[in-house]
Amino acid sequence: MSEICWLKSRYNSGLRHNARWIKASGLKLRFCTNETQATRDKFVKKLQRLGFNISVNEVTAPAPAACRILKERNLRPHLLIHDELVPEFDQVDKANPNCVVIGDAADNFSYKNLNEAFRVLIGLENPILISLGRGRYYKETDGLKLDVGVYMKALEYACDIQAEVVGKPAKMFFQSALAEMEVEPQQAIMIGDDIVNDVGGAQQCGMKALQVRTGKYRPCDEQHPEVKADGYVNNLAEAVDIIVKQLHK
Amino acid sequence: MAARRVLKAVLVDLSGTLHIEDSAVPGSQEALKRLRSAPVAIRFVTNTTKESKRDLLERLRKLEFDIAEDEIFTSLTAARNLLEQKQVRPLLLVDDNALHDFRGIPTNDPNAVVIGLAPEHSNYQMMNEAFRLILDGAPLIAIHKARYYKRKDGLALGPGPFVTGLEYATDTKATVVGKPETTFFLEALRGIGCKPEETVMIGDDCRDDVGGAQNAGMLGILVKTGKYRAADEDKIKPAPYLTCESFPQAVDHILQHLL
Numbered sequence: 448m449s450e451i452c453w454l455k456s457r458y459n460s461g462l463r464h465n466a467r468w469i470k471a472s473g474l475k476l477r478f479c480t481n482e483t484q485a486t487r488d489k490f491v492k493k494l495q496r497l498g499f500n501i502s503v504n505e506v507t508a509p510a511p512a513a514c515r516i517l518k519e520r521n522l523r524p525h526l527l528i529h530d531e532l533v534p535e536f537d538q539v540d541k542a543n544p545n546c547v548v549i550g551d552a553a554d555n556f557s558y559k560n561l562n563e564a565f566r567v568l569i570g571l572e573n574p575i576l577i578s579l580g581r582g583r584y585y586k587e588t589d590g591l592k593l594d595v596g597v598y599m600k601a602l603e604y605a606c607d608i609q610a611e612v613v614g615k616p617a618k619m620f621f622q623s624a625l626a627e628m629e630v631e632p633q634q635a636i637m638i639g640d641d642i643v644n645d646v647g648g649a650q651q652c653g654m655k656a657l658q659v660r661t662g663k664y665r666p667c668d669e670q671h672p673e674v675k676a677d678g679y680v681n682n683l684a685e686a687v688d689i690i691v692k693q694l695h696k
Numbered sequence: 697m698a699a700r701r702v703l704k705a706v707l708v709d710l711s712g713t714l715h716i717e718d719s720a721v722p723g724s725q726e727a728l729k730r731l732r733s734a735p736v737a738i739r740f741v742t743n744t745t746k747e748s749k750r751d752l753l754e755r756l757r758k759l760e761f762d763i764a765e766d767e768i769f770t771s772l773t774a775a776r777n778l779l780e781q782k783q784v785r786p787l788l789l790v791d792d793n794a795l796h797d798f799r800g801i802p803t804n805d806p807n808a809v810v811i812g813l814a815p816e817h818s819n820y821q822m823m824n825e826a827f828r829l830i831l832d833g834a835p836l837i838a839i840h841k842a843r844y845y846k847r848k849d850g851l852a853l854g855p856g857p858f859v860t861g862l863e864y865a866t867d868t869k870a871t872v873v874g875k876p877e878t879t880f881f882l883e884a885l886r887g888i889g890c891k892p893e894e895t896v897m898i899g900d901d902c903r904d905d906v907g908g909a910q911n912a913g914m915l916g917i918l919v920k921t922g923k924y925r926a927a928d929e930d931k932i933k934p935a936p937y938l939t940c941e942s943f944p945q946a947v948d949h950i951l952q953h954l955l
Contacts, residue, residue, distance in 0.1 A: 556823070558815040562853050565844070569851060583865045584827065591831065592824050593865055600864040601857035605843050 467500065468687055472694050475628045478506045479621070479637070481580040481614045481644065483550035483595065484529040487511065507624035509579035509614035510535035513548055516613060522575065524548040525567040527560055527598075546575035549602065549610075551582075551595045561598065568606045576602055580614035582644055586663050615641070616648025625652070636677075638686045640664050647674040657686050703736060703954045705890040707881070707909065709899035710742040710752065712922020713943055720759040721921050727944035728761060734955055737888040741897075743771045743874040743904065745812030745839040745855065748796035769884040771839045771874030772797040775810055777883060778837060778873055784808035787829055789817045790839065811862070811870075812839035813855045823858065830866045840874030875901070876908025896937070896954065898946045902928040906936045915954075917946045
């Protein structure tokens with residue numbers, strides 16, 4: 448999802464209409480993002496400034512999903528996340544942590560911070576690492592950057608444990624988005640730029656999925672050994688075109 | 697036991713075996729002298745990523761060990777040899793002290809990545825730089841993949857987690873040059889023209905020193921100093937050829953039974 452925010456203005460006018468087209472066709476729309484560098488509020492405001500008609504309760508994101516899990520299981524997290532995401536955890540008890548929550552912390556992924564998280568885990572009898580996604584990298588205006596999955600793997604290796612993933616491509620994440628829309632997987636289609644996390648993850652839940660040739664897309668994705676998208680489109684506008692035309696058949 | 701060739705070389709681990717921080721293991725200086733009276737080549741091998749050979753030598757000489765610089769073989773040396781073999785220019789994510797051992801290797805416009813224990817270079821920006829190089833085809837070389845190590849202020853992440861993270865990010869595998877990799881042990885012998893079957897390794901790390909050496913075809917002697925913990929010898933298969941108290945006892949055994 449971050450990719451859309453960085454597109455230059457020549458795309459914006461086209462995209463602005465897409466959400467409207469989808470909604471006008473009677474389709475339910477939900478934005479599934481692994482965005483963990485900002486709260487949903489900030490994220491939605493950013494998209495609204497680009498002309499999207501979107502509200503916070505149309506967004507499924509890992510942080511709120513993680514908060515629900517922490518509450519259910521009485522977990523108190525040590526957070527290794529982006530500064531901007533901290534408000535999503537305001538209601539969570541963080542004293543005397545008994546788990547670590549890791550998100551896309553970007554510059555907060557310093558040796559010192561990683562070491563602190565590692566020490567919390569290695570000191571627990573039952574180390575629990577919750578990762579807000581398992582992406583390998585994402586694209587920003589100044590190039591490709593390492594995503595949360597990389598540091599999740601680092602801590603897994605250091606502590607010899609397996610993380611629990613909240614966020615794409617975890618099944619639980621897509622299922623919770625579908626539940627919020629009250630829609631069966633077979634009635635839904637996922638559009639994304641990440642062949643494994645967006646397309647693969649959605650297909651594993653029984654949804655169809657299209658890959659857009661933007662953002663983190665690389666041409667070799669179309670020959671991915673494990674995931675074959677139900678379609679490859681040049682951009683979101685094309686995807687929406689196809690979907691809306693299909694509906695009106 | 698299968699018939700063995702004559703013993704021609706002895707590899708000795710440094711930290712935990714000959715010395716612990718700034719103290720020698722008692723009796724080791726004298727034991728080394730006795731070992732030198734035998735017709736065997738000796739090499740001192742270590743997985744250090746923070747200390748150059750010069751630093752190691754200085755410490756050992758202060759402890760009155762009689763050792764020459766070219767008898768020391770480190771994981772940094774192994775990395776350097778690999779860089780020269782491959783003729784690549786590395787981005788060196790290693791401790792500043794370790795840079796000394798890479799003198800003469802061009803580092804402009806890097807097309808390889810070398811990762812050692814380097815907290816000050818493990819920030820997000822450097823990791824991204826390394827990541828982009830590897831994605832473009834640069835080989836990833838790991839000095840070793842230790843999970844963590846013990847510092848004065850507690851446990852601290854080793855290079856292993858960062859190497860693993862980059863392997864995941866780029867869907868590639870690092871070439872690990874330090875113990876317990878077989879290539880490390882073979883490289884240590886290259887300079888002295890001996891074979892693994894003619895060599896015995898003495899160390900305190902059951903898996904990395906003894907296990908690694910035995911996997912490479914050498915005999916392994918585990919000493920109960922340094923990082924040794926009770927029953928470590930039960931953790932590898934096959935078990936160490938010999939487990940004994942410390943370096944002097946290991947030397948005694950070699951002189952009495954292996955020559």
